[in-house]
Amino acid sequence: MIKTDALIIGAGPTGLFTAHQLKLIGLNCEVVDNLDKIGGQCIELYPDKPIYDIPAVPECTGEELTNNLINQLKPFDIKFHLNERVEKVKKENDNWLVKTNNGTSFSTPNVIIAGGVGSFEPRKFSPQECEKFENKSLFYSVKDKKIFKGKTVSIFGGGDSALDWAVELSKECSVNLIHRRDEFRGAQATIDKVHQLAKDGKINLFTQYQMATVKGDKNLESIDIKHDNNEIKNLKTDYVLGFFGLIMQLGPIANWGLNIDKKTIEVDTEKFETNQKGIYAVGDICNYPGKLKLILSGFHEGALAARACFKLARPNEKYRFEFTTSSKTIKERLGVKGD
Amino acid sequence: MAKITYITHDNQKHEVEVQNGLTVMEGAVQNDIPGIDADCGGGMACATCHVYVKEDWFNKIPKKEDGEEDMLDMAFEPKTNSRLSCQIVVSDEIDGLEVSIPSKQA
Numbered sequence: 365m366i367k368t369d370a371l372i373i374g375a376g377p378t379g380l381f382t383a384h385q386l387k388l389i390g391l392n393c394e395v396v397d398n399l400d401k402i403g404g405q406c407i408e409l410y411p412d413k414p415i416y417d418i419p420a421v422p423e424c425t426g427e428e429l430t431n432n433l434i435n436q437l438k439p440f441d442i443k444f445h446l447n448e449r450v451e452k453v454k455k456e457n458d459n460w461l462v463k464t465n466n467g468t469s470f471s472t473p474n475v476i477i478a479g480g481v482g483s484f485e486p487r488k489f490s491p492q493e494c495e496k497f498e499n500k501s502l503f504y505s506v507k508d509k510k511i512f513k514g515k516t517v518s519i520f521g522g523g524d525s526a527l528d529w530a531v532e533l534s535k536e537c538s539v540n541l542i543h544r545r546d547e548f549r550g551a552q553a554t555i556d557k558v559h560q561l562a563k564d565g566k567i568n569l570f571t572q573y574q575m576a577t578v579k580g581d582k583n584l585e586s587i588d589i590k591h592d593n594n595e596i597k598n599l600k601t602d603y604v605l606g607f608f609g610l611i612m613q614l615g616p617i618a619n620w621g622l623n624i625d626k627k628t629i630e631v632d633t634e635k636f637e638t639n640q641k642g643i644y645a646v647g648d649i650c651n652y653p654g655k656l657k658l659i660l661s662g663f664h665e666g667a668l669a670a671r672a673c674f675k676l677a678r679p680n681e682k683y684r685f686e687f688t689t690s691s692k693t694i695k696e697r698l699g700v701k702g703d
Numbered sequence: 704m705a706k707i708t709y710i711t712h713d714n715q716k717h718e719v720e721v722q723n724g725l726t727v728m729e730g731a732v733q734n735d736i737p738g739i740d741a742d743c744g745g746g747m748a749c750a751t752c753h754v755y756v757k758e759d760w761f762n763k764i765p766k767k768e769d770g771e772e773d774m775l776d777m778a779f780e781p782k783t784n785s786r787l788s789c790q791i792v793v794s795d796e797i798d799g800l801e802v803s804i805p806s807k808q809a
Contacts, residue, residue, distance in 0.1 A: 405743070409743060409746070409749070410746065410748055413746075481742045487777060487779075490779055490780050521776070523773075523776065543776075544776060544781055545772070545776075547772070549773045549776065574780070574781075592782075608776070608777050609750075609776075609777040611742075611749070611750075611751070611777075612742050612749065612751075627740070627742075657744055
């Protein structure tokens, strides 16, 4: 059980700056994120896209913004729990007991949800029958490529993940690559390689086809794929891989007894607290009259929520407002020399 | 102003007047049309505002720009008449447009 003054859910820009604000006022915190890296939407959805409305930063990409925020946290020791999704939040005396899907548990008076639009989950195949084989012979990511050795693998998708795995698995498996249109959107070198492998008969390429259905009783036996002109083709296959990117799902947050409206959580604008004492929501996921879904609003919301956390984490102390330019205590926390 | 008809997965027609300059996605969100979540807020980064444009309208509206087709690869059951509704700007010319929302998105 990890005891902390505040637990932040979400390592996007808002979560990162909220962590900074907590540490600055002398509280400790830990951060959980479902993704395998820090940065949230900035790093997952638009790492290369320029952003023009961060105060005092005329232009930066999602990746640059993330790196700058990580740099700003350098003076502090903050533990990130990546690849973990918070599943349960339960009240225990004055604290919240928080559990992740990996079994990590936290006890904290303050939970700050900086969850953007929820957690990123793989986008799945539409036909319902696919669920039956999920994680048995149908996957949305590859954990152990050895299981495919000598088998037939049907890969769906047109981006880098689909192309990279088609190239890689073609060495030791029979590969079908299925995509909804003729153009692929991966790195040019990989696309060229796939076309070469298709020419050499190492990859069976099916374009303008999509998944129609999966067949098999206990084990997956074959799949039907459907051409744009409605023609159906049946392919014998042992495994299916789908790479359609990620989608955002609110996930377990919906079950924590919070006031939720259209995937957003209602908060007050003094502490950014939800209807549950000690649970706050900041950034894109919170909602209040006049809410703007801008990164700069998330920074403001996080700063105020951090001050509210102080009251619950240090009930016997009084919070004193200080400037970073002049406070000796803050400078000590930052590890910089005073004047 | 243009009248836009959104057909939801249950075959219900929702006719709404949308102001010029807004997008078809914004028209849906402002009128609580189910199935258009627009998670990324119009940044062409999520494909949750994917719609099918009625055939006779598909060639009349402005064409897709770079990136939209790539994003449509990620949408649920894309078809040849698929568009991201955040990329269709409302004007008098598209008065009467009909779009339907994929059932899996609801």
